[in-house]
Amino acid sequence: MLQSRLAFIGGGNMAEAILGGLLACGYPLSQCVVTEPLQARCEFLHSKYPGLQVLSGPQANHLAVNGSESVSYTAALVDNGSVHVNPTAGSESFPPAEVVILAVKPQVLRGVVSDLGKTLHQRKPLVISIAAGIETSAIARFMAEGASSESGSEATAAAPVQVQDKDLPPVIRVMPNTPALVNEGATGLYATPDTTPSQRLVAESLLGAVSKQVSWVDQESLIDTVTGISGSGPAYFFLMMEAMEDAAVKLGMDRETAKELTIQTCLGAAKMAQSSSDDLKTLRVKVTSPQGTTDAAIKTFERGGFRDLVAESVKAADSRSKSLAVELCGSSSKDSKL
Numbered sequence: 001m002l003q004s005r006l007a008f009i010g011g012g013n014m015a016e017a018i019l020g021g022l023l024a025c026g027y028p029l030s031q032c033v034v035t036e037p038l039q040a041r042c043e044f045l046h047s048k049y050p051g052l053q054v055l056s057g058p059q060a061n062h063l064a065v066n067g068s069e070s071v072s073y074t075a076a077l078v079d080n081g082s083v084h085v086n087p088t089a090g091s092e093s094f095p096p097a098e099v100v101i102l103a104v105k106p107q108v109l110r111g112v113v114s115d116l117g118k119t120l121h122q123r124k125p126l127v128i129s130i131a132a133g134i135e136t137s138a139i140a141r142f143m144a145e146g147a148s149s150e151s152g153s154e155a156t157a158a159a160p161v162q163v164q165d166k167d168l169p170p171v172i173r174v175m176p177n178t179p180a181l182v183n184e185g186a187t188g189l190y191a192t193p194d195t196t197p198s199q200r201l202v203a204e205s206l207l208g209a210v211s212k213q214v215s216w217v218d219q220e221s222l223i224d225t226v227t228g229i230s231g232s233g234p235a236y237f238f239l240m241m242e243a244m245e246d247a248a249v250k251l252g253m254d255r256e257t258a259k260e261l262t263i264q265t266c267l268g269a270a271k272m273a274q275s276s277s278d279d280l281k282t283l284r285v286k287v288t289s290p291q292g293t294t295d296a297a298i299k300t301f302e303r304g305g306f307r308d309l310v311a312e313s314v315k316a317a318d319s320r321s322k323s324l325a326v327e328l329c330g331s332s333s334k335d336s337k338l
């Protein structure tokens with residue numbers, strides 16, 4: 001696998017899932033740095049991944065992207081006083097990041113990217129965003145705001161943008177899902193036209209480390225649909241499993257047995273769907289004997305408007321992803337169909 005120097009901005013669950021998957025595939029720990037504002041989370045990451053560079057404090061993101069020589073790194077620690085690092089890595093220098101993975105919540109992305117604007121503009125790493133809803137054009141705008149501002153730390157909508165788009169780092173927007181935590185993720189990716197094939201390959205192999213399915217979409221608005229299907233999708237299946245478990249309990253089964261049978265049924269159905277040459281409808285019909293038990297259940301689902309409800313729910317997630325862009329960024333990309 002390609003072994004670019006990686007900076008994870010944000011050390012939450014998805015960052016950890018990607019990092020953990022990469023390390024499990026043999027990606028060198030020394031090529032990764034994570035920034036994380038919460039001290040308890042830093043300590044957790046330190047203890048789970050001994051030797052991992054975990055930076056915290058106001059300069060952490062800049063250090064992670066810029067890298068540091070041994071001397072200035074130590075000086076930065078002393079001068080700043082609030083950058084905490086894994087002591088085992090404290091005496092090492094580390095190079096600038098070639099890939100920056102934005103793994104912070106969409107609500108704080110603007111501040112983080114704007115603050116990093118000058119550094120990103122100078123270093124031009126490949127930027128990969130996993131933030132739901134935030135479009136690549138908005139990320140470019142935040143970088144430009146930060147790169148153009150005097151301090152590089154103030155994000156205001158009115159900041160004059162002097163930096164040209166062509167001078168900004170390329171951005172790839174991805175939507176993984178939480179099964180990445182168990183190496184079973186499904187990820188959608190969208191690359192802006194200024195990314196190169198080798199940058200796309202880097203993104204694909206990084207996300208591929210924790211995803212069994214990696215799919216590119218050619219319109220950015222389809223990332224919102226990826227969110228509606230696979231990003232949010234695990235929750236739909238958990239809801240279905242909860243409902244099945246509750247139904248069996250109501251019929252007199254103990255909860256543990258109901259849970260185990262439900263989970264294995266879900267897993268078995270998914271494995272059959274994945275390995276069979278039959279399409280999903282054929283697989284369903286094959287379980288459904290005419291006038292039998294499954295037929296009774298499926299007819300009840302259909303009468304209750306199950307398909308319309310699912311379509312409406314996926315559309316609601318897709319629409320929410322699009323409206324997040326407007327709420328948090330004040331505008332949407334050209335190809336969004338709002």
Ligand SMILES: O=C(O)[C@@H]1CCC=N1
Pocket residue numbers: 132227231232
């Ligand atoms: O619910 C959310 O906003 C995020 C995006 C995809 C999964 N969870």
